[in-house]
Amino acid sequence: LLQNVCILIVEDEPFIALDLAMEVETANGTVIGPAGSVGEAFELLKTARVQGAILDVHLSDGDVAPIAAHLFGRGVPFLFHCGLSLTPALKTQYQNASVYLKPTAPSNLVKAIASLIRN
């Protein structure tokens, strides 16, 4: 499903992060991360090229908005995977974004990001 595709995973909850990472690998994708913070994600994006991203919203060093903006600017598709809801700012900025509430099965998230990349 994700053959030859690099997926950035931003998620600070270790269990969810690793579970997602393994699901991406099961789908033959390459995992960039998981990054647990905005800073860590930016560090990874310096060297890695990604074709898609799964973003948790509330991270230890702030919300994920800077990463979303970075990806959006480069036309990289992403989806939000969040505990409660998007921040109001993210909601207005990315009105058509795919938002998945936790818990969502990792296999569904992988399917979703794969179809975003295809389109």
Next chain:
Amino acid sequence: VANVFTRVTLEDVLITDELKRRLPTKADYLQEKLALQDLAWQMEDHAEKVFPRLVMLAMEVCAAASAGISLYEPQPNSSGLFRWHYLMGALAKFDGKTTPRDFSPCGICLDQGTPILMERPERFYNWLSDADISLPEVLLVPLYVGKAQPLGTLWIVAQEGQHFDSGHARVMTELAAFAGLALRMLRTEQRLNETLEQQETLTREMSHRVKNLFAVTNGMIALSARAASTPQEMAQILSGRLNALARAHAVVRSNFGDEGHIAKSAELEPLVRTILQPHEDEPNASTSNRLRVNGPQVLLGEQGTNCLALVLHELATNAAKYGALKNANGSVNVNWEVASNYLALTWREQGGPPIENAPTKKGFGSALAHRSCVGQLGGAITYDWQPRGLSIKISIPMERLSS
């Protein structure tokens, strides 16, 4: 002129006894009744306006030149001070000024607990004359919240001497008592509201936490399923992790923080001990203290507690499977210190099977420990595979641990 060379004493300016000699001119009961009614109205609708209204009424009832309220403010290293509020009339520009608790007319009034009268107190209190304030005659009435708690004073200044009489003192005492009651009601109401808000915060946070817990458990189950080859193994891995969280929860204490939020905190040492305890109790252990725990007091927040609990659990599980805790006489040393706002924790194993070289494949446990330390806590974890035993260094910023 004769007084110029004599030092003015408190007795010279304090002339409360004069009040008894000055009989009230005909009491104006109607004005008094209207004033009380007015305060009562304010109390019901705008409790916060009771004090300014009291000052206004004092000005009217006493035909005063100026009036205001001094509220007592305790101070950490002194007996405190009074701050002037709601000033009206000639002295209005001094609103916000402070005066010392132990050297002021207000202080005397609160000490005596009754209305007092002073004549040109600036002769005695130099801070008054320094500020160029002259008070021909000033009547001070103590303000209490409810019956006992002194709050400050209401003070009323006359244009000329010989102004105040016992009637003024009586009426103002009554109005002040009424205002004190209003303030007590206001405070009770505020406390009630705060408690209700706390309750709501608690409920909201509980719901948030339960939701989060489900998400975490979900990930935990999925991940444990991936790592296990049999249902029995999965059950074992899963219950080990859930147990670690439950044990961590048991050392957490709840308390309300400064802003009404619920703060949860735990100490590092009991946490380390409770997580490692199942391994200490193992029947095959020959040494009674195979776990040595040592370090200063460190307070952990809720997230820090949960993360560290899981990390320590994974390390212990690993040690029991492959490392020092696999052998009957193996031991683990856990030491930590806090330096430059970082917790530096060392996990040192010895007495386990000799290590030939570092493992080539990273297990789930160490991946999880890595994610927790780096991703969740913004720290670092490094492994040193010494032949005599694994040594692990964990470094985590304190501010993240306490959140």
